[in-house]
Amino acid sequence: MRTLLIILMLFSGLFSQNAAEIKKQIKKSGLSETQIRQLAKQRGMTDAEIDAKAQDLGITSQSRGDISAQQEFDGITPFLPFESVIQLPADTIFVEVPIQGDLRYFGYDMFQRDPAIFQGSGLGALDPGYNIGPGDEIIIMLWGETQFRQVLIVDREGFVFIPEVGQVFVNGLTMNLLESKLFKVLSQKYSSLIAANGGNPTTFLDVSLGNLRPLRILVVGEVNQPGAYQVSPATTIFTSLYYFNGPKPLGSLRDIRLIRNSKTTASIDFYDYLLSGKKMNDLRLQLDDTIFIPPRGKTVTINGEINRPAIYELKDKEGLLDLVSIAGDFTTKAHLDRIQIDRIVPAEQRKTLGMERMVIDVNMNHLQAVGTHLELLDGDTIIVFPVQDLRENYVDISGNVSRPGRYEIKEKLKVNDLVELADGIISDTYLEMAHLVRFNNDLTREMFELHLGQALQKNEQDNMVLQPHDSLIIFNKNNILNAFKSVNILGAVKSPGEYIFYDRMTINELLVQAGGFAKNVYKVKLEVMRVDPQTTSLNKFGNSLEMQDFVTIEEFGQISQNEKFNTLQPHDIVFVRADPNFKLNQLVSVTGAVTFPGEYALLSPKEHVSDLVKRAGGITQDAYPEASALIRDSIEVNIDLLKIMKNPGSNIDFNVLSGDEIHIYKHPNMVFIYGEVNNSGAYKYIPGRSVNKYINEAGGYSSKADRRDVSIRYPNGEGGEIKRFWFSPSVMDGSIISVATEEREEINRTELAKEIASILSDFAQIALTLALIANM
Numbered sequence: 001m002r003t004l005l006i007i008l009m010l011f012s013g014l015f016s017q018n019a020a021e022i023k024k025q026i027k028k029s030g031l032s033e034t035q036i037r038q039l040a041k042q043r044g045m046t047d048a049e050i051d052a053k054a055q056d057l058g059i060t061s062q063s064r065g066d067i068s069a070q071q072e073f074d075g076i077t078p079f080l081p082f083e084s085v086i087q088l089p090a091d092t093i094f095v096e097v098p099i100q101g102d103l104r105y106f107g108y109d110m111f112q113r114d115p116a117i118f119q120g121s122g123l124g125a126l127d128p129g130y131n132i133g134p135g136d137e138i139i140i141m142l143w144g145e146t147q148f149r150q151v152l153i154v155d156r157e158g159f160v161f162i163p164e165v166g167q168v169f170v171n172g173l174t175m176n177l178l179e180s181k182l183f184k185v186l187s188q189k190y191s192s193l194i195a196a197n198g199g200n201p202t203t204f205l206d207v208s209l210g211n212l213r214p215l216r217i218l219v220v221g222e223v224n225q226p227g228a229y230q231v232s233p234a235t236t237i238f239t240s241l242y243y244f245n246g247p248k249p250l251g252s253l254r255d256i257r258l259i260r261n262s263k264t265t266a267s268i269d270f271y272d273y274l275l276s277g278k279k280m281n282d283l284r285l286q287l288d289d290t291i292f293i294p295p296r297g298k299t300v301t302i303n304g305e306i307n308r309p310a311i312y313e314l315k316d317k318e319g320l321l322d323l324v325s326i327a328g329d330f331t332t333k334a335h336l337d338r339i340q341i342d343r344i345v346p347a348e349q350r351k352t353l354g355m356e357r358m359v360i361d362v363n364m365n366h367l368q369a370v371g372t373h374l375e376l377l378d379g380d381t382i383i384v385f386p387v388q389d390l391r392e393n394y395v396d397i398s399g400n401v402s403r404p405g406r407y408e409i410k411e412k413l414k415v416n417d418l419v420e421l422a423d424g425i426i427s428d429t430y431l432e433m434a435h436l437v438r439f440n441n442d443l444t445r446e447m448f449e450l451h452l453g454q455a456l457q458k459n460e461q462d463n464m465v466l467q468p469h470d471s472l473i474i475f476n477k478n479n480i481l482n483a484f485k486s487v488n489i490l491g492a493v494k495s496p497g498e499y500i501f502y503d504r505m506t507i508n509e510l511l512v513q514a515g516g517f518a519k520n521v522y523k524v525k526l527e528v529m530r531v532d533p534q535t536t537s538l539n540k541f542g543n544s545l546e547m548q549d550f551v552t553i554e555e556f557g558q559i560s561q562n563e564k565f566n567t568l569q570p571h572d573i574v575f576v577r578a579d580p581n582f583k584l585n586q587l588v589s590v591t592g593a594v595t596f597p598g599e600y601a602l603l604s605p606k607e608h609v610s611d612l613v614k615r616a617g618g619i620t621q622d623a624y625p626e627a628s629a630l631i632r633d634s635i636e637v638n639i640d641l642l643k644i645m646k647n648p649g650s651n652i653d654f655n656v657l658s659g660d661e662i663h664i665y666k667h668p669n670m671v672f673i674y675g676e677v678n679n680s681g682a683y684k685y686i687p688g689r690s691v692n693k694y695i696n697e698a699g700g701y702s703s704k705a706d707r708r709d710v711s712i713r714y715p716n717g718e719g720g721e722i723k724r725f726w727f728s729p730s731v732m733d734g735s736i737i738s739v740a741t742e743e744r745e746e747i748n749r750t751e752l753a754k755e756i757a758s759i760l761s762d763f764a765q766i767a768l769t770l771a772l773i774a775n776m
Contacts (some may be wrong), residue, residue, distance in 0.1 A: 103301060106310040106326075107253050107274050111246030130233070132173045133287055134158060135213030140182060145192045145202035151210060165189055179207045217285055219244050221293035222251025231285065237268050238282045240291055251293040254313050258283060259290035271313075275326065300376050302327050304384035305334035320362065320374040323382065333386045336364040342381040395466050397422050399474035400429040413466045415455040419474075425456075430477040436464060437471040487568050491576035492518045505568045511576075523550035523579035531571050550579045586658035590616040593623030593664045607656055609639065610648035613664075624667045627715030627734050630654055631661040638717030665715070668734045673698045675739035676705035690728035691737055701739065709740035 132138070138152045138160060152160040158171020168185055170178055183205055187193040192203035212233040217240060220226050229243050237258050247253060253270040265283065272280045296313050300323060303309045307328030314323060320341075330336065341360040350356050367374060376382075395418060398404045402423035415436070419425060431453035438446045448464065452474060455462035466472075478484055485501040487510060494515030507526065511517075517524060528545040568574075586602040595617025609630060619625055625641035637654075641664060644653045656662070670682045671694055678699030691712060701707055713719035715734035722729065731737070 103303060103309055103311050105249045106308070106312050107270060108246065108249055110274065111242060128176065129174055130209075130284070131286060132158075132170050132175075132178055132209075133213060134171070137210035137212070138170070138178070139208045139210050140186075141206040141208075142186070142190065142193075142203055143206070144204045146190050162186070175207070175209070179205070182207055215285055215287050215289075218288070218290040219293075220290060222247050222295055223293050224248050235285050236279070236282045237266060237285065237291065238270075238273065238279050240285060241270070247293040247296075250296055252296045252313060254297060254315055255294055257292045257294070258285070259292050260286065271326065298376070298378045300378070300380040300382065302382040302384070304339075304382075305331040305386050306384050307331055314376060319376055320382070321367065321371070323376065324364075330364075330384060334364075335385045335387045336368075338362070338385065339364050340383045340385070341376070342383065343377060344379040346377065392468050394468065396471040397474070398471070400426045400476045401474055402426065409466060409468055409470075414458075414463050415450065415452075415466065415472060416458055416463050418466060418472055419456065425452075425474060426476075428477050428483075430475040430480050431456075433475065435473040436466075437473065438467060439469045485570035487570065487572045487574070489514045489574040489576065492521045492524055492578040493576050494518055501568065501570050501572075506566045507568060507574055508566065510568060510574060517576070518578070520584055521578045522582045523552055525550050525577045525579070527575040527577065528568075529573040529575065530569060588612055588656050588658065589661040591661060591663045592628075593620045593666050594618065595620060602656065602658065605655075608644075608649060608653040609641070609656060609662055610644050610653050612656055612662055613641065613645065619664055622666050623664050624715070624733065625664060626732065627665040627668075629663045629665070630656075631663060632657065632659070638715065640716035640718075643716075665734075670734065671731055672734075672736045673739075674736065676702040676741050677739055678702050685731070685733040687733075688730060690730055691722055692728040694731060694737055695739065704741050706740045706742035709742075711738050711740075712736070713738070 132154060134154050134156050136154045138154065140150045140152065140162070142148050150162065152162065154160055154170060157169075159167045159169050161167050162185070165185055165188075168181065170181070173181065183193065186205060190203055193201055193205060195201045214230040215233055215235065216228055216230055217235075218228055219240075223244050223246075225244055229240075231240055231243055235243075237256065241247075241256070247256070256268050256270060257264050258266040258268075266281045268279070268281050272278050298314045298316065298318075299311060300314055301311045302323060306324070307330070308326075310327065312323060312326055314326075324330065338361050341362060343358050343360060345353055345356055345358055362374065393409050394406050395409045395413070396406050397418050401419060402425075404422060407418060407421050415434075429452070432451065434450055434452040434455070436448040436450060438448065440446055450462040450464065451459070452462075455464075457463075486498050487501045487505065488496075488498050489510050490496045493511065494517070496514060499510060499513050507528070526547045529542055530545065531542040532540075587599045588602060589599050590612050591597050594613060597616065600612055600615055613619065619641070625645065628639050628641040630637045630639050639654065640652070644650070647653065669685050671685050672682050673694055674680050677695055678701075680698060683694060683697055691710065695701065695710075710722045711720060712722060712729065712731065713736045714732045716732075719735075
């Protein structure tokens, strides 16, 4: 956030908070530094005061405005001292323009921007009607025979003090009157200002204004922040709106009034600026002027096919034609024969009309032609409907033509004319038949079958005259006659699937189209499955032509010698079967504590774990063979390599498969204890130490432990539950001890209290009975 955002929070009673807290609360406002500085000035703070407050918080201002007219002048008290500023929550400074449905109130979002960019330049010529007042800076220059320059400040009473002349009252004078008065006063002291004896004066006077006092104006009516504001002397009615962010949506944009000396001096229509860029009746403000925003006037909504759909304010004499003009006129899709007004019936007419709402249809073509004024009422909603999305003057052509699509229908357009418009038929067109689909008046469809060849020869019977919405469908001969036949190739090829058949196609050519044999295939056997289109038997689907031997890629070309086998027919399926006895090298990884870790190729499908470990040079001295693992398909199986190596080829010696990994771990010198102990984790392995001793070393059982459910798992995968009353077994290096959680039934304290109370009550009754018996 910019640093000057913090200044705004000083107006909201946050002096007890630090800078970080203030930044956090102002973060949501989204205001720019210029906006914050401007708002602070409106509330009576000068640039110096703003910078001082920022410095108190330990923050250096990033920018300073350079409009000298808004700076504090010496000796004049600000119109709104800091203590008298009305405090408002930060979120009420900028009010979001309300939305009704998808529509906004027109014009109000114009004020949600930085007010500084809308102010007039402070460097332009001063308004000749500007009235001099307290705080203004007057610059007097004499040049010629007498020369001096004096900068004078108008005091509270409206006087300036001129050395060697005295006090001069200047309050309320315009520039012309000020220059005349100063000339008259100074000429009494400096006679050379006046021509003597018919000659020319030898001293000349120039009067100008330097820094001007900021104006104080009052803003009342339908605004978010009514009150007093300090504005630039160059401010007009129009630019003043941005100081207080314009009217709120309840306020009028069509009748913004300037009140001067208790009289309405001017009124501006903000729509003039929004619609034409012109600032009509835009007067420069004076000290203590009042800007009054009356309530919004007649409000209507226009939506639909209009260029600027929105909610608009209308003046009393403005009607429907005026609204259309303000809203930017109709779009090209507007249906002007009927627009509709949705009206809330005025209260005084509801009883007479017997309704509270009504709709009014208006023919805008007629209304615009005669220029009739149609009055609108407050709350009216005007809906502009679109034209129908229908075309009446077209026909469609699809299928086997060069340019299928939609075409304009002209008088007596026929079938052959439409084909010519579509750049003619394609060579494989089916000329024996075409379909013409026609929509009837009741929206049912009717289809006409015609001979396309005869129609193209302009035969009157087939060359029909087309009507709007007709659709001509032209067919493809090859599709109808199934001219495009296919064959399939499946099995050990790179791209198995269906391929287009053509005359005298061979297996060799089909194999090339399928990308050749699949990767890692050395020999194949071929089978061709062929259907017999002439067969009438239900017991036979086709014939099988099969090679007797497997062949390599190099030998495959020899098949062409058998023309009957090699030449394909439509619908053939070629099966390419790979030699099941051919295998690439099958790799196994041996890792961990072996002499030569790495990958090894299997010599046969009967190799065991012990064989691979021997080929890897055996285990190293630091190996822990009892903690070995066979990893297959990401599943790790614990094995005891020590037992396996002592009994190679036994039922515990796994057959290895391609992709297996044999891993031999090293001694971890640790024992792991998990579950319900007071300090679970890893502990140093000490040979001979029992399970109970390790549990004691882990802080003993926790309060939730089930001492009857203690288990151990050894690194070779063996282990099991430990019986509580049996001896505590010894532990191997790398073992895992687990203590389970005891399952306890939850006690219902309420029910327990009831039971105890009932028991005590029974005891009390028994005691009372015994006491009564004893006293008898």
